[in-house]
Amino acid sequence: MKAEVSDFSRRDYKYGFVTPSEQEEFPRGLSEEIVAMISERKEEPGWLLDFRIKSYRHWLTQKQPTWAKLKIAPIDYQGITYYSKPKVIDQELMDAFEKLGVPLQENKRLGNVAVDAVFDSVSIATTHQKELLSHGVIFCSISEAVKHYPDLVKKYLGSVVPYSDNFFATLNSAVFTDGSFCFIPKGVACPFDLSTYFRINAAKSGQFERTLIVAEAGSSVNYLEGCTAPARDENQLHAAVVELVALDRAEIRYSTIQNWYTGDEQGVGGVYNFVTKRGKCLGYRSKISWTQVEAGAAVTWKYPSCMLIGDESQGQFYSVALTNSKMQADTGTKMIHVGKRTKSLIVAKGISANEASNTYRGMVVMMPSANGARNFSQCDSMLIGAACAANTFPHIDVRNRNGTVEHEASTCRVNEEQLLYLQTRGISREMAVSMIINGFCKEVFKTLPLEFAVEAIKLIEVKLENSVG
Amino acid sequence: MLNVNDLSLVIKEGNIPLLKKLNLDIMPGEVHAIMGTNGSGKSTFAKCLIGHPDYQVTAGVLNYTYCGEVFDLNSLEVHERAHKGIFLAFQYPIEIPGVSNEIFLRESVNEVRKANGKITLDPYDFAKLVREKMKLLGIDESFLQREVNGGLSGGEKKKNEILQMLLLEPQLAILDESDSGLDIDALRMVAAGINHFRSPENAVILITHYQRLLNYVRPDFVHIMHEGAIIKSGGPELALQVEDAGYDWLTGVGV
Numbered sequence: 001m002k003a004e005v006s007d008f009s010r011r012d013y014k015y016g017f018v019t020p021s022e023q024e025e026f027p028r029g030l031s032e033e034i035v036a037m038i039s040e041r042k043e044e045p046g047w048l049l050d051f052r053i054k055s056y057r058h059w060l061t062q063k064q065p066t067w068a069k070l071k072i073a074p075i076d077y078q079g080i081t082y083y084s085k086p087k088v089i090d091q092e093l094m095d096a097f098e099k100l101g102v103p104l105q106e107n108k109r110l111g112n113v114a115v116d117a118v119f120d121s122v123s124i125a126t127t128h129q130k131e132l133l134s135h136g137v138i139f140c141s142i143s144e145a146v147k148h149y150p151d152l153v154k155k156y157l158g159s160v161v162p163y164s165d166n167f168f169a170t171l172n173s174a175v176f177t178d179g180s181f182c183f184i185p186k187g188v189a190c191p192f193d194l195s196t197y198f199r200i201n202a203a204k205s206g207q208f209e210r211t212l213i214v215a216e217a218g219s220s221v222n223y224l225e226g227c228t229a230p231a232r233d234e235n236q237l238h239a240a241v242v243e244l245v246a247l248d249r250a251e252i253r254y255s256t257i258q259n260w261y262t263g264d265e266q267g268v269g270g271v272y273n274f275v276t277k278r279g280k281c282l283g284y285r286s287k288i289s290w291t292q293v294e295a296g297a298a299v300t301w302k303y304p305s306c307m308l309i310g311d312e313s314q315g316q317f318y319s320v321a322l323t324n325s326k327m328q329a330d331t332g333t334k335m336i337h338v339g340k341r342t343k344s345l346i347v348a349k350g351i352s353a354n355e356a357s358n359t360y361r362g363m364v365v366m367m368p369s370a371n372g373a374r375n376f377s378q379c380d381s382m383l384i385g386a387a388c389a390a391n392t393f394p395h396i397d398v399r400n401r402n403g404t405v406e407h408e409a410s411t412c413r414v415n416e417e418q419l420l421y422l423q424t425r426g427i428s429r430e431m432a433v434s435m436i437i438n439g440f441c442k443e444v445f446k447t448l449p450l451e452f453a454v455e456a457i458k459l460i461e462v463k464l465e466n467s468v469g
Numbered sequence: 470m471l472n473v474n475d476l477s478l479v480i481k482e483g484n485i486p487l488l489k490k491l492n493l494d495i496m497p498g499e500v501h502a503i504m505g506t507n508g509s510g511k512s513t514f515a516k517c518l519i520g521h522p523d524y525q526v527t528a529g530v531l532n533y534t535y536c537g538e539v540f541d542l543n544s545l546e547v548h549e550r551a552h553k554g555i556f557l558a559f560q561y562p563i564e565i566p567g568v569s570n571e572i573f574l575r576e577s578v579n580e581v582r583k584a585n586g587k588i589t590l591d592p593y594d595f596a597k598l599v600r601e602k603m604k605l606l607g608i609d610e611s612f613l614q615r616e617v618n619g620g621l622s623g624g625e626k627k628k629n630e631i632l633q634m635l636l637l638e639p640q641l642a643i644l645d646e647s648d649s650g651l652d653i654d655a656l657r658m659v660a661a662g663i664n665h666f667r668s669p670e671n672a673v674i675l676i677t678h679y680q681r682l683l684n685y686v687r688p689d690f691v692h693i694m695h696e697g698a699i700i701k702s703g704g705p706e707l708a709l710q711v712e713d714a715g716y717d718w719l720t721g722v723g724v
Contacts, residue, residue, distance in 0.1 A: 382566075412566040416522070421563040424519050425577035425633065426551035426584065435576065439567030 013261060015228035019096040019201050023120070026083040028204065032056055035174050038083050042143050042177075045150060048157075055163040055173035062167045068301055068330040069359045069391055073235075075272065080237055082175045084120045084202040093119060100228060102197045113224070114139055116180040116196045120205055123178045128192055137221075138183040139194050142210050145181035152183060156214050160243035160280045160307070168274040168301070172241040176210035179240070184219040184250070193449060195224035198238075200260075200271065206237035213243070215250035217283060224452060225256045227296070233269045235298060236261075240275045248283030248310065253291070255448055257456055260296035267326030270298025277304035278334075281313035281342075289316040291447045293456045294331060295463050303361065305334035308342035308373075315344040318444040320456070322463055323356030323388075332361040332393075337370035337403065346377035347443050350392075353384035353464060359391040366403035374404045381411045382440050384464065412440075434461050470672050471495040471518075471641060476529035478517055478697075487513045489697040490529065495641070498669040502683055502708060503676045505694035506716050511676045512560060514694070515645045519557045520547040535640060552584035554640030554671075558630035558647045565617035570629070573617045574599060578636050602635040605665060606658050623650040631662040642666065643674045648682035660685030680712040695720045 026034060035056045039049040064075065086093055097104050097117050104117055104125045114128035116139065123141030132139050138149060145153050163173040180196040200207045215221055227238075238260065244252050254277075263270025273296075279288035290304040306315025317333035335344035344364065352358035364375045381390035394407050414436055422432035437460055438445070445453045471493070478488040488510050495501055503511050517524050517531075520542070531542045535553040542550065565573065578598075579589040590598065596613075603612065606628050618626050627647050634642050647659055663673065663686045675688060683691075683705060691707040692699045693716065701707065701719055711719075 417563050418565050420521065420547065421559065422565065422573070422577075423547035424551055424557055424559075425573075425637070426548050426580040427577055428546075428548050428580075431576070431580070435568055435573070436565060439565075439569070439572070442567075 015100060015259065016261060017099070019092060021086040021093060021201060022088070023202055024085045024087050025081050025202070025205075028081050029078040030080070030082060030175065034082055038175060038177065041083065042146070044146055047154060048146060051158065051163065052174050055170050056175075058164050059167070059170040059174055062170060064167050068361070069357065070299055070301065070328050070330050072272070072299055075235075075237065077171075079204065081202065081205040082208070083177060084205040085122045086119060094125070096199070096201075097197065100197065100199065102226070114192045114194050116141060116194075118178050118180075118196060118198045118207075118209065120200060120202050120207065123180070132190075132192065135188055135191055136185040137188060137190050138181065140181055142176075142179045142181045142212060145212075149181070149183070152214065153181065153212065156212055156243065156245055158243075160245060160278050161241050161276050166276060168239045169241050169276040172208050172210060172239050172276070176208045176241065179210040179212075179242075181211070182213040182221065182223065184215045184221045186216040187218040189219065190221040193222040193224055195226070198225070198227040200236050200238065204234060204236075206239065209238070209240040209242075211240070211242040213252060213254070214245045215247065215252050217248040217250060220251040221253070222449065223252065223254045224449065225254070227256075227258050227260055235263075235269060236271045238271050238273045238275070238297075240277075242275070242277040242304075244279035244288055246279065246281050246283060246286035246288050246313075249285045250283060251287045251289075252279065253289045254279070254304070255291040255452060257293045257452060257459065258296050258300070259459060262296050262325065262327050263298040265325045267298065270327075271296070273297035273300045273302065275302040277302065278307065279305070279315070280307045281310050281315060281339075283310040283313070285312045286310050287314045287316075289318070289447070290333070291318040291444060292320070292331075293444070293448075293459065294319070294321040294329060295459050297329075298327060300329040300331055302331045303333055305336070306344065307336045307338065308344065308370075309338045311339040312341045312343075313339055314342065317344075317346045317348070318447045319348045320351070320441045320444045320460070321349070321358055321360075322351045322353075322460055323358045324353040324463055325356060327356045329357070330359040330361055332359075332363075334363040335365070335375055337364075337366045337373040337375070339370065341372040342370055343373070344375045346375070346379070348377075348379045349441050349444055350379070350381045350390050351384065351437065351440070351460070351464075352381065352388040352390045355387045357389045357391075359393065361393045361395075363395040363397070364405055366398040366400045366405065368399045370400050371402045373400065373402070375406065377407045379407070379409045380440065383411065383413045430461070430465075433464060437461065437464065470497050470534050472530060472532040474530035476517075476531055477527045478513065478524050479527055481523055481525050486527075487524070487697055488517065491698050493692065493699060495672045495674070497672055499690065500667065500673045500675065500686065500688045502688040502691045503674060503694055503699075504678065504691060504708060504711055506720070509694040510697040511694050512645055513697075515557055515643045515674070515676055518542065518550075518641075518643055519555060520545065520550055533641070548580070549584075551637070552581055556634055556637055556639035556642045558627070558634060558642065558644040560645040560649070562618045562626040562630055564619050566619065568617050569614055570617055571599075571613040574633065574636060577633070581637055599632075599636060602632055605635070606632055606662050608632060624652065624655040627651060627659060628655065631659050634666060635662060638666075638671075640671050641674070642671065643676070645676045646678065647675075648677055648679060656682065657685065680708045683708050693719050
């Protein structure tokens with residue numbers, strides 16, 4: 001009755017379909033000309049072209065970082081298409097999103113969630129815009145924002161993640177195509193949850209998402225992000241930059257369920273996910289909370305972080321990172337305490353099955369100005385099977401005598417005996433696995449909106465099906 | 470209720486025979502004690518009854534009657550056997566990290582209830598039920614919020630097994646050395662739990678090394694196992710004889 005180790009193949013990935021779409025594509029490869037073409041195609045103002053060119057030139061001087069605990073085949077940046085757009089946005093495309101569980105048509109769309117749907121390099125639809133605008137909330141693709149709200153974009157773009165931040169963020173700054181822009185004005189609690197759904201469809205293409213969320217004083221917003229890609233034999237590149245800005249007493253909750261294609265059980269194909277996500281708690285008592293469920297991608301390199309600048313501001317990071325088969329994840333967070341009495345909380349859960357590798361990498365910094373700052377970190381790893389690996393690299397840098405930093409870590413293993421024990425109590429094998437996983441992840445799942453939490457639990461269960469043996 | 474006829478079994482790894490033509494009949498209302506030396510196959514038999522995946526039945530009959538229907542136990546999955554009232558109190562209960570006793574016990578009770586067409590208990594009704602049973606065994610209130618068998622002493626783990634038996638109300642309870650490692654107070658509590666559980670409808674198999682437990686839970690039958698088979702059966706007096714004279718006179722060793 002023991003299940004064979006790993007049945008984790010593309011047939012379990014129900015989002016692996018390809019949508020036939022006639023694409024307008026730039027030639028493969030990256031050059032200053034390509035960067036200029038992207039800017040031109042998007043009819044961008046000169047300052048943005050300058051930003052891109054400056055980024056591109058800086059990128060040429062950079063090398064892909066090697067410090068992460070990841071084994072990655074060299075990426076051919078000249079073999080990637082940097083701009084790929086469906087020629088017409090037709091019914092088939094709309095249907096593709098409906099198949100993904102994200103209906104975009106007016107009559108079918110989700111009631112309490114506004115959606116921006118990004119297909120390859122472009123946003124194809126954004127729902128609920130009118131209702132949101134009546135509250136003063138701007139929710140549109142970043143391309144539209146550049147056209148209609150250039151001053152806001154200019155003020156905040158690159159203000160959290162500078163163009164020179166790191167290799168992948170610099171690449172993104174040069175070639176980013178689409179993503180979402182959210183602006184919540186002073187004192188407004190956003191009436192809908194905002195969400196973006198990213199889909200990479202085209203072969204040999206990269207997706208360079210750029211998202212910017214600004215919450216003015218006293219405002220609040222819930223933002224959700226979902227991602228999938230077809231099952232392809234080649235690796236696809238996703239290099240995203242997400243910037244959040246929270247002013248006085250503003251609150252941003254950002255949740256991600258990442259389910260990119262992972263590659264097959266031999267490690268062929270899958271998305272390379274290199275993401276720079278950072279939030280700036282600029283205002284007094286502002287709050288940014290990241291929740292991520294990382295269950296896909298062949299390689300994940302991602303550290304959603306908070307810069308706690310305003311006094312008494314708060315940063316939170318809740319993470320479940322699941323790796324199976326040949327998947328690799330090196331993920332964690334950075335909490336930079338600058339303001340007085342700033343607080344941060346880190347809850348990271350890593351699940352590693354079969355031959356996968358899972359690394360938590362975290363950094364907590366207390367600057368000299370951060371009097372009375374506090375951090376608490378908890379990092380737990382769960383191992384399923386004998387050949388997987390879990391690593392934890394916490395980095396703590398305290399430059400202030402009044403700071404409090406706590407770090408707890410644990411490792412546990414799921415085995416056949418535990419499942420058998422639960423089965424002898426009338427609990428089926430599948431239920432036993434989900435009971436153990438849910439127990440392990442519950443602190444993270446409870447921070448997600450309800451429907452998202454249900455989806456996350458299901459996703460983790462599907463990903464671990466038959467891998468406990 | 471249970472009809473075991475010439476049962477033979479191997480451990481899958483290495484194909485080593487562990488039970489050889491074992492025979493045992495159990496009727497409702499009976500308590501059977503199984504004694505024997507280490508390695509005589511007592512625990513193997515217990516694990517065989519719950520469907521442990523390490524073992525393979527190679528010959529013989531293993532029939533079990535539930536609600537008037539006879540089942541070949543080999544055809545039932547582990548959790549299905551639990552649904553049909555087979556319960557094993559483990560010799561070494563397993564720790565389940567991250568899962569609280571409350572959730573585990575409630576899910577377990579409700580899964581068994583569901584399988585038997587009964588309505589499931591809501592958290593409130595369940596809490597009432599579990600507290601009543603915990604009181605009987607002298608288990609502290611804080612137990613419910615703790616991880617399943619996490620950080621419990623050997624004695625507390627054994628009590629937890631008895632608690633599960635009282636909650637699930639199985640038809641056939643197999644207690645694998647539930648008395649070992651207990652101090653006298655805990656032993657009395659466990660024995661009180663077993664006696665509370667006994668009824669004309671259910672049956673108990675007590676696997677033990679010692680007469681001690683049998684002073685508190687009086688068996689109807691005592692069986693001596695040796696090399697994978699029952700070599701002698703008798704009444705409670707047989708346990709006393711073994712306590713006095715050891716097993717050698719039965720197994721032929723040293724005679």
